[in-house]
Amino acid sequence: MLHALKRVLVGSPMTTAQARYERLAKIPALAIFCSDALSSVAYAPEEIRIFLMLAGAAALSWSVPIALAVATLITLVATSYWQTIHAYPAGGGAYTVARENLGVLPGVIAGASLLVGYVLTVAVSVAAGVAAVTSAFPVLYPSRVWLGVLCVTFLSVVNLRGIRETGRVLALPTYWFLGCMVIVVGVGLVRSGTAPPAGPPALPVDGPLVPLTTFLVLRAFSAGCVALTGIEAVANCVQAFKPPEARNAGITLIWMASILGVMFLGLSFLSDIFSLVPHEGETLISQLARIVLGQGSLYLMVQAATMVILLLAANTCYAGFPMLASLLAKDRFLPRQLMNLGDRLVYSNGILLLSGLSIFLLVAFQGDTHALLPLYAFGVFLSFSLSQLGMVRRWAKIRGRHWIHHATVNMVGAMVTAVVMGVVGVTRFADGSWMVIFVIPILVLGFFTVQRHYETLRQQLSLDGFSPPKLGRHPVVVLVGGIHRGVVTALAYAKAISPNVTAITVDLDPTATSRLCMQWPEWAPNVPLVVLESPYRSILQPVLRYIDQMEKQQDGAYITIILPEFVPAKWWQHLLHNQTALLIKAALLFRRGKVAISIPYHLEQ
């Protein structure tokens, strides 16, 4: 039944031969790989204003300079990654680049940061997507956690089915969103010329204002840095572009960075012009669209587009996370279950793990984008920095044409992103960054523990100097409770596998035991029956004691214990039988040289 449900939800299995990879032109590629990066404009400008607001309305004038700083950072990081794309046309994720050039530890740190980043992208994007909906329909606001969980479940099912063939279809929403943003920013700029200048915004008064310190400005800047998340996606997937792959990917990256920068600046500038104040219950983009386009269907279209691109952004993680997890599992840093493709040619276990973790975050943070964001930027900048540093090492090793020029670009990128990482870590530590700062080392430690386990496993299983155990006249013990079809069948099996068979029975009820002893010669004349005393009426203890004694006396490597079991026809009938066999098997599992065999006897009704 479970199997049927799986087939309905996930579809029929697919053969390995069905795997195919389509190459993308720049236009659809931009849409598919950049939804993550571009969608961050849905929350990043708002974050800057939330922190400046703490120092009062006047402080909001800092939002445009900060937006400019973030836009500069985008340019710098994009340039660095442009170089990575050309250096790693086979795909240069931060894990690969850092591991190859800097060594295992930095690589694994980058991998851990990326995994954390993917989980947070899903949680943040889904939370922000739900916020776009609840801004338009406030009645849904109390159900936001459930809506978020629903979205993640939907994404899991879609991705467990696999969405290969729909690549081009996914391009539409991104361009729809870009179109909406162009309309909002364009109409907004036109209106801003004619509208009377708004006074300083009326802030909701809750608590005294904090002074506008450098720390607060840096904190607002750190908050804005979430705009850079997802910028590395193109570099991971160079192979998905039509040839010449590197060139096409590079151009797409530049387009993306430009669009991202322009949208980010435009939205920040307009928020300032219209004196928008972020508040719980309605997003900044929703406020802006409402002012610029009115309450009508155009407004609803903007909100729908925002929701859809954010879901797409979450969806890209369903490619990235399972693939990175599989890469880490191949290198033995993660359990092997994450390594293999499921029956729909997707990394099913990775998809389920990602969904589970992001649902956990959505529930724990009550689907609040603003509460989730402080966890976000630190890990992303850590992986940026490690990846750029890896590139510097690579230039220094290869020393091609203009290598000093290239190395300098990446060095500047590495240093700036490292500084930003430090700023994010310090200024947002108390907001929630601390969790990520703790989780990444724990993950790295976990990776190495897993790797060490697989390594010692390999050594322990190695055949060097190993000779298979001698089984000799290997003893078989049949545990008997009475004499019936199941027991007679088990005795026949025992005699088939060894000439050295003993039957044992535990004396719980003297009447039943003596009846058994009387019937025994008729059904098993050649098998000795040993009656074990059990003063405390336990079955397990006397059996284990007998087997331990037996082990001392014999020289073979294994003792086999046969347990006659009947398999009931209906599930509830299992409850009616003593779970003794299960107990004995569990106890024997932890003793060396014991093999427990259940001989099933199937009941008809």
Add this chain to the structure above:
Amino acid sequence: MLHALKRVLVGSPMTTAQARYERLAKIPALAIFCSDALSSVAYAPEEIRIFLMLAGAAALSWSVPIALAVATLITLVATSYWQTIHAYPAGGGAYTVARENLGVLPGVIAGASLLVGYVLTVAVSVAAGVAAVTSAFPVLYPSRVWLGVLCVTFLSVVNLRGIRETGRVLALPTYWFLGCMVIVVGVGLVRSGTAPPAGPPALPVDGPLVPLTTFLVLRAFSAGCVALTGIEAVANCVQAFKPPEARNAGITLIWMASILGVMFLGLSFLSDIFSLVPHEGETLISQLARIVLGQGSLYLMVQAATMVILLLAANTCYAGFPMLASLLAKDRFLPRQLMNLGDRLVYSNGILLLSGLSIFLLVAFQGDTHALLPLYAFGVFLSFSLSQLGMVRRWAKIRGRHWIHHATVNMVGAMVTAVVMGVVGVTRFADGSWMVIFVIPILVLGFFTVQRHYETLRQQLSLDGFSPPKLGRHPVVVLVGGIHRGVVTALAYAKAISPNVTAITVDLDPTATSRLCMQWPEWAPNVPLVVLESPYRSILQPVLRYIDQMEKQQDGAYITIILPEFVPAKWWQHLLHNQTALLIKAALLFRRGKVAISIPYHLEQ
């Protein structure tokens, strides 16, 4: 570790030889077997007043006539049971008497009613005991559910240890409680003469009054009938008395009925004199003791005695329920697990079941005595009635001296209790009786289902006309994923149990498979290796298909599938390995003629 915890809580195991039974004289026996019946005065008089109150203060004058009716009922039922005691000196519980004289179905119905009654006695007594404490310390009232759960847990632990040797110690609290009741009623009667007559009590106004109909009077009477619960305890345990058993038990029963009747009448009368009004938060006894004895230490002693006797009443069910469950399990109406004595010579599973069910009731009804009581009386009177009817049939069969006289007494008892059962069922149906009226037939149906299962099991396992399966050159299949110590060990085992060994491997990764095929001849030259294709990358499906094909070709009764498994040294390492072996074993369990064997290879670290 779990084992050590069990030993600390429950104590060391005891041998079967340690079982001993002490015979009791009348004085301790009264205390031990009658705590259940006597303790019901802690809530029964209150219940009558709660219902009369609905019709206003004037209606409370009905409480003494109703109490007289209940006392008459007590006399009648006690007389009937006195005859049962003499007829069944070996112990005549309702299940035994009804089954022996009326047939299986009435017996089983009486058994089901009794089981329900025991569970309710624990829940009601514990709830009422906690109410005695929270009346004295209202600050504990919000924690009443947890206090109740704590009490039940305490009773379970005590009973899992076994409390045989403390029989006489348990007599003290009952006499302490009786002493307290004598003081309260005695001092109360003296004071009532001198105190000015109280006016009609001020009722808490909530909702309009209902008219004082016959139905309401009957409802109040039904509520008061809970005083009769536990009256059958002496008849169940005649064998525990010193000889002459029947005579001593009969006298004890008469004493108990007299004391119960007098206390019940006294408390009802005094409640009327002092115009007491039941209300949530303080019991009637607590109010009475406070008025009669003042707020001092004497009052606290009464509350403590009430609490303790109610716990004792609950405790008696820990003897009755597991013993009856064991009796039903011996007759195959309940799972066999309930039949056997645990390692402390008590029916451990029955004790755990009783505790689980009563905790469920306490939580579901929020530890509210008044809400639990409507469920109580119906089942008790059903078992009374069946047991008396059984006695009538018995007199008619045996026809001894004065048999018509005896039969008439029991007939009157049976008819009166049947009428009371009907009144209780109808008047308290909406209050909660309906639950019991539904649960008893469901239980009876369950009993017969279980019995049919054991019966068909016996037939299916019968050796009549059975010949053990021929195993021939029985085929053994070893599932192989690579070549390592675990696999080589498993191959050695396979060769030891059969000359007909095949190895199979599922081709998931062509590189690994071809490496395996190259290494194979070196380590297993005599065993053919079959490579199974798996287009959908599943291990389970190709293996099952191969085995199904094999089954068609061979003629032996069994195919053995050997799974090399390594047993990790640490628990968390289990998470790192594919649970394929477990899946395969689960799938094979439901196919006939397949034996799955795990050959463990123990890892050191």
